[in-house]
Amino acid sequence: MTERPLRVAVLGTADIARRRVLPAMAQDPDVELMAVASRSGARARELARQYGCAAVESYDAVLDRDDVDAVYVPLPVSLHAEWTRRALTAGKHVLAEKPLTAHAHTTAELLDLARTSGLALMENVMFVHHPQHAVVRELVAGGAIGELRAFTAAFTIPPLPAGNIRHRPDLGGGALLDIGYYPLRAALYFLGSGLEVVGAALEHSGGSAVETAGAVLVRSRDGVLGQLAFGMEHAYQSAYELWGSRGRIRVETAFTPPADHKPTVWVTDTHGPRELTLAPHDQVAATVRAFVRAARSGGNDPRAAAECMQQATLLDAVRARAGR
Numbered sequence: 001m002t003e004r005p006l007r008v009a010v011l012g013t014a015d016i017a018r019r020r021v022l023p024a025m026a027q028d029p030d031v032e033l034m035a036v037a038s039r040s041g042a043r044a045r046e047l048a049r050q051y052g053c054a055a056v057e058s059y060d061a062v063l064d065r066d067d068v069d070a071v072y073v074p075l076p077v078s079l080h081a082e083w084t085r086r087a088l089t090a091g092k093h094v095l096a097e098k099p100l101t102a103h104a105h106t107t108a109e110l111l112d113l114a115r116t117s118g119l120a121l122m123e124n125v126m127f128v129h130h131p132q133h134a135v136v137r138e139l140v141a142g143g144a145i146g147e148l149r150a151f152t153a154a155f156t157i158p159p160l161p162a163g164n165i166r167h168r169p170d171l172g173g174g175a176l177l178d179i180g181y182y183p184l185r186a187a188l189y190f191l192g193s194g195l196e197v198v199g200a201a202l203e204h205s206g207g208s209a210v211e212t213a214g215a216v217l218v219r220s221r222d223g224v225l226g227q228l229a230f231g232m233e234h235a236y237q238s239a240y241e242l243w244g245s246r247g248r249i250r251v252e253t254a255f256t257p258p259a260d261h262k263p264t265v266w267v268t269d270t271h272g273p274r275e276l277t278l279a280p281h282d283q284v285a286a287t288v289r290a291f292v293r294a295a296r297s298g299g300n301d302p303r304a305a306a307e308c309m310q311q312a313t314l315l316d317a318v319r320a321r322a323g324r
Contacts, residue, residue: 005032006093006292007069009062011083013043014074016097021072021124024284026051030292037062059083063090070120070295073097076165077172081106084121088113093120093295098181099315100308102172107312111305120299122291123308125185127255129286132263132278133189136242136249140190144269145244151190151226152241153183155255156213156234166232167210174210175232176202176318182255183228184216184314186240191220193310200321205233216318246270257283 008031010017025031035054038044048055056062062071063086070093073083081101087094088110100123101107114121127133140148157179160166166173187195199217204210213231220226241250247269253261259282267274294301 003030003296005030006295007032007034007067008072008095009033009035009037009056009065009068009070010047010072010074011037011059011062011087012073012075013038013040013047014076014097017072017074018047020284021074021288022047022051024282024288025072028285028288028292031288034068035062035065060086063087063092069093070095070291072124074124076168077102077177078170080172081110084110085113088117088119088121091117091119093291093299095120095122095124095291097124099123099177099312101312102177104309104312104316107309111309114299115305118298118300120291120294120297120301122294122304123311124287125181125311126283126287127182128185128189129290130257130263130281130283132251132254132257132265132281133186135276135278136251136265137190139249139265139267140242140244144267145242145248146246148190148222148224148242148244150243151187151224152228152243153186153226153254154229154237154239155179155182156229156231156237158236159233167208169209174202175212175214175230176315179232180214180216180228180230180318181311181315182238183230183240184318185311186254187218187226187228188307188310188314190240190242191218191224191226192222193306194221195219195226195310195314197314197317197321200318202319202322214318214322216321218314259284 033053036048037056041057044055073096195218202211202214205212216228218226239252250266263278265276
């Protein structure tokens with residue numbers, strides 16, 4: 001017997017929800033969009049009309065609905081903990097935008113609540129669901145570049161409008177949580193757990209109330225160093241490179257590729273340079289599918305919870321090392 005679709009409501013009308021996640025959910029046969037909630041009734045009605053679902057002006061009202069199994073939380077970071085906690089307490093599975101919370105101790109609390117409640121709590125980290133990174137990891141594990149010696153990653157974006165929430169410290173803005181998240185998570189993906197932050201700097205430009213750029217030096221348990229850079233006043237860059245004892249691998253358009261992008265993995269080894277061209281893959285749709293699987297399985301995925309916790313701990317360590 002085919003399982004019925006997962007009935008999902010959305011708390012908020014953020015840009016990431018409108019552009020990427022809601023279209024993917026609408027196209028997934030295992031998801032049924034039930035409601036869009038916003039404190040602005042006009043915004044809720046506008047978005048709900050596109051998907052033929054209910055418009056609600058109260059987040060609490062969504063959590064009280066019996067026809068909602070799960071919620072997607074694309075709210076500002078400062079609101080993630082409150083509404084994720086309320087949703088879990090109401091018995092709903094949760095897909096929350098990254099980072100799950102601004103602090104490791106709060107992340108640990110919510111992960112524990114989800115585990116004891118038998119509910120899925122998933123941080124919306126989409127790039128890890130793209131197979132190009134698994135291909136790279138397999139190449140490294142297979143010895144394509146010899147012993148891994150170093151890792152570099154960068155994610156930078158052009159300047160944002162002055163009113164963008166990333167400029168507001170009260171909403172959890174700043175380059176670290178929103179932009180720096182990507183190279184840090186990539187370091188965990190390739191270098192493994194237990195990363196030590198041995199250097200970090202967070203910079204404010206032009207009197208900004210939040211950090212606009214940063215650089216981090218991490219060391220793995222095996223002594224591999226990772227150099228990570230991020231910022232939100234830069235030319236666009238989304239790439240990482242792994243250097244080994246006999247070669248290197250580079251990936252560009254690494255973190256936010258469009259669904260029709262054909263990834264290229266550049267490999268330089270003892271035989272010279274070569275390019276591996278991979279098939280396009282929709283990482284947003286893959287993330288939605290992963291969330292549905294997690295909800296249907298009762299949400300008990302210790303590995304995913306451990307990765308989320310490691311990321312939260314790493315973000316805290318960067319702030320501490322940078323003296324912020």
